[in-house]
Amino acid sequence: MEEILKQLNSSAGAKGSVVVTHDGMVVAGDIRWEVEKDVVGALSSFLVMATDRCLQQGKMGKLNRMTMIATHGKLIIVSLQGYFLVVLVDQFAAMDQVSPQIEAAGRELLKLTQMKV
Numbered sequence: 001m002e003e004i005l006k007q008l009n010s011s012a013g014a015k016g017s018v019v020v021t022h023d024g025m026v027v028a029g030d031i032r033w034e035v036e037k038d039v040v041g042a043l044s045s046f047l048v049m050a051t052d053r054c055l056q057q058g059k060m061g062k063l064n065r066m067t068m069i070a071t072h073g074k075l076i077i078v079s080l081q082g083y084f085l086v087v088l089v090d091q092f093a094a095m096d097q098v099s100p101q102i103e104a105a106g107r108e109l110l111k112l113t114q115m116k117v
Helices: 002-012 037-057 095-113
Strands: 016-021 026-031 065-070 073-079 083-089
Touching (some): 002 026, 002 083, 016 037, 026 037, 037 073, 073 095
Antiparallel strands (some): 065 073
């Protein structure tokens, strides 16, 4: 997982990326030192739970992907069926260039997170 995240960060110019469980635990991460993985995990968990609740109340299904745009960056959250890929990018990042790389990393991580019985 860590290697996929490192590749994603380097190719997408991301500030960092983490894989988080629904309850906010960071499973894997490659993130700049000035950003705390646990804070990103807790924030993304809260955002996902609140958004999922609103989507269910509106009968709109489950969250697949969310982009939050803030003053100093963008936070992209992608569902991995039980986990979430959270990517932090610069506020000026071109989403049309970053999105395909995030989707590709998400597909690779999804393969790793699915249990085979």
